[in-house]
Amino acid sequence: MNAVRRILILIPLTVAIITGASLPAWADYNDLSAIDPTTVSTLTVAAPSSVTVNNYCVTTKTTTRQTVRTDPLTGVATTTAYSSSSSSVTSPSNVQSYTTSSAAGPGADETTTTTVTENTDLRVTTNWSASATPGVSGYLVSAHLADGSSYAMAQTGAATLSTSGGADADYIAYSPRLSVTTLTSYGWTATTAQTPVLSC
Numbered sequence: 001m002n003a004v005r006r007i008l009i010l011i012p013l014t015v016a017i018i019t020g021a022s023l024p025a026w027a028d029y030n031d032l033s034a035i036d037p038t039t040v041s042t043l044t045v046a047a048p049s050s051v052t053v054n055n056y057c058v059t060t061k062t063t064t065r066q067t068v069r070t071d072p073l074t075g076v077a078t079t080t081a082y083s084s085s086s087s088s089v090t091s092p093s094n095v096q097s098y099t100t101s102s103a104a105g106p107g108a109d110e111t112t113t114t115t116v117t118e119n120t121d122l123r124v125t126t127n128w129s130a131s132a133t134p135g136v137s138g139y140l141v142s143a144h145l146a147d148g149s150s151y152a153m154a155q156t157g158a159a160t161l162s163t164s165g166g167a168d169a170d171y172i173a174y175s176p177r178l179s180v181t182t183l184t185s186y187g188w189t190a191t192t193a194q195t196p197v198l199s200c
Contacts, residue, residue, distance in 0.1 A: 043133070043134070043188070044133075045131070045133045045182055045184060045188045045189060045190040046131045046132055046133045046182065046190055047131065047180070047181070047182055047190040047191055047192045048128035048129055048130065048131050048139060048161075048180045048182055048192055049128070049129045049131075049192075050127075050128060050129040051126065051127070051128045051129075051178075051180055051192050051195060052126070052127045052128070053124060053125070053126050053127075053178060053195050053196075053198070054124070054125045054127075055122060055123065055124045055125075055198045055199070055200075056090055056122075056123055056200065057090065057091045057092070057093070057094065057120050057121065057122055057123070057169050057200035058088050058089070058090055058091065058120065058121050058123055059088065059089055059090075059091035059095045059118055059119070059120040060086055060087070060088040060118070060119055060120075060121070061086065061087055061088075061089075061116065061117070061118050062084065062085070062086040062116070062117050062118075062119075063084070063085050063086075063114065063115070063116050064082070064083065064084040064114070064115045065081070065082070065083045065084075065112060065113070065114050065115075066079060066081070066082050066112070066113050066115075067079065067080045067081035067082070067106070067107075067110050067111070067112045067113075068080065068110065068111055068112075068113070069107065069109050069110045070109055070110075070111070071109070072109055080107070080110060081112075091120055091200060092200055093120075093200050094120045094169040094170065094172055094200060095118045095119075095120045096118065096119060096120060096169075096170070097116075097117065097118040098115075098116075098117050098118075099115070099116045099117075100113060100114065100115045100116075101113070101114050102114075119168070120168075120169040120200070121166045121167065121168060121169055122166060122167050122168070122169045122171060122172060122198065122200070123164070123165075123166045124164065124165055124166065124167075124178070124198060125162065125163070125164040126141055126162065126163055126164075126178055126180065127161060127162045128161055128162075128180045128192070129161065130158075130161055131182040131190070133182060133184065133190070135184045135185045135186055136158045136182055136183070136184055136185075137157075137158055137183050137184055137185045138155055138156055138157050138158050138160075138183045139155070139156050139158075139160070139161070139180055139181065139182060139183060140152060140154075140155050140180070140181040140183055141153045141154045141155070141156075141163050141178060141179075141180055141181075142178065142179050142180075142181065142191075143171075143176050143177070143178055144176065144177045144178070144179065144194055145171070145174040145175065145176055146174050146175040147174060153165055153178070155183075169200065172198065172199055172200065175197045176197065176198045177194040177195050177196065177197055177198065178194065178195045178198070179191050179192050179193070179194050179195070180192045
């Protein structure tokens with residue numbers, strides 16, 4: 001009988017000990033859940049630094065000559081000679097032109113047509129310093145026009161810190177500027193300020 005009473009007394013004590021041992025764990029969990037999330041530090045993605053742009057214009061002049069003989073009896077026209085040549089020079093401005101002229105000869109029943117076109121391209125090389133942010137996956141070079149539109153120009157890997165490209169110099173009329181964006185493997189980005197307006 002005494003043994004039974006001792007067992008009945010020990011059961012509540014054991015339950016109390018086990019319950020008491022569990023309380024600190026629950027208290028710690030509640031404390032953690034109440035932490036202000038704004039106190040948790042976050043990673044800041046850094047944009048590339050020291051962005052430099054080398055831009056200039058190149059005008060290409062192309063001259064074509066085509067000689068056609070027209071048969072006086074049948075009226076059939078046949079090309080008897082054709083030539084084309086091009087040359088390129090750096091240009092201080094955007095040159096766009098097209099002219100054509102025709103002259104008789106050099107042979108009988110022949111006409112030679114000369115066409116001269118000039119077209120200017122804007123060439124741009126962009127360099128930047130690497131972002132110190134962990135997890136950089138690459139860089140994106142974008143063009144921003146005066147009308148508010150933006151276009152991706154080039155995307156590089158993390159180890160590539162330069163890119164070159166070109167576009168028709170007519171885009172100069174839209175006051176283009178460039179920016180470089182840091183890309184990361186976890187989707188966060190940071191973009192530099194826009195460069196000065198590009199020109200010839």
